[in-house]
Amino acid sequence: MSSRARRGGLSPARRLIIILASAAATLAAAVVLFLVWAVWSYQGPGPAAKSGEVTVVMLRKGAGVSEIAATLKRAGVVRSDAIFAAAAQITGAARSLKAGEYEFRTRASMASVLDDIRDGRIVVHQITVPEGMTSEAVVEALAAKSELTGVAPAPPEGSILPETYQFERGEDRAAVLKRMMDAREELLGLLWSKRQPGLPIATPDEAVTLASIVEKETGVASERPRVAAVFVNRLRAGMRLESDPTIIYGLTGGKPLGRGLRASELAQPNPYNTYQIDGLPPTPIANPGRAALAAVLDPPKSDALFFVADGTGGHVFAATYDEHLKNVDRWRAIERQREVEALKDRAQALKER
Secondary structure (H helix, E strand, O other), X not given: OOHHHHHOOOOHHHHHHHHHHHHHHHHHHHHHHHHHHHHHHHHOOOOOOOOOOEEEEEEOOOOOHHHHHHHHHHHOOOOOHHHHHHHHHHHOHHHHOOOEEEEEEOOOOHHHHHHHHHHOOOOOEEEEOOOOXXXXXXXXXXXXXXXXXXXXXXXXXXXXXXXXXXXXXXXXXXXXXXXXXXXXXXXXXXXXHOOOOOOOOOOXXXXXXXXXXXXXXXXXXXXXXXXXXXXXXXXXXXXXXXXXXXXXXXXXXXXXXXXXXXXXXHHOOOOOOOOOOOOOOOOOOOOOOXXXXXXXXXXXXXXXXXXXXXXXXXEEXXXXXXXXXXXXXXXXXXXXXXXXXXXXHHHHHHHOO
8 A cells, every 4th residue: 555545645736626626616606696796786776865766966078987987876876886887888888878967766777877878868957938928037037947057148028939948957048048049030930931911010020029919918828819910900000009018018128017007107108108109119028929929920810900808818809999998898897896896805804803
């Protein structure tokens, strides 16, 4: 029997093979565990939002994959910035990650986070400009949007198209305002090219001015064409427009007067007093919407020359002055009845105190 066998030991070479095999098995197991963890980290639920149901993250323009991954890790959106960066490279998304403001739902998977950034599913904010808003009020509304930057001066009255506009966080206010103005230019150009022949309106600017008056005269959308027809008829007949909103604009710049017009204000000389001047005022009195612009450039056939409130929020129209006076009397009777009812309500309220 050999001395090696008697000792029952293994040769050094065999021991080395066993050690290497054991190390390889351990390494393989570690690699498998790491891959399982990486796949779970990528496809499984992500971290819970630190507060609420979403996490807002701002990714700056020019940021590379490493910076984006680190930003997401700091915000608590992903568990591992290294795995995110590796996944972006492996999937090819690294070449098309987009900057902007993102909202990630709580426990969103890393895969969905990467998809959102690759597809540019950024948060889109919006601002709505109502029909009849003045340019100064629009600029004030833009200034109130904290997501915007920069300063936008008030543009000429009537140069904005009332609509809902979308914007991104950090966008310049002047850029958003320019989109509003460009939209009006595009629409006005289209409507002007298709205008009804023979209108007493010489230029697109005059159309905007008349549309702004129509916009301020009625809050009932279905009435805009009829109101536009009245003013077109009056211009054709050489009659003054006699529109209260134009006087108010001359007095307040478009802000609510808070009361009825006084007789002295109706008689007061004012470039916007259409009871005193012929034709249109010098500028629009607000920013008219699509419907008002379309109405003045393609008004319906009508013989109406007058209109007055009917007590329901709308107006009643008349072709003759005598008919109009009767409508005015009915409106004044409604006003008197409302005043009586208001007095009764106040008296009842005082009794119940």
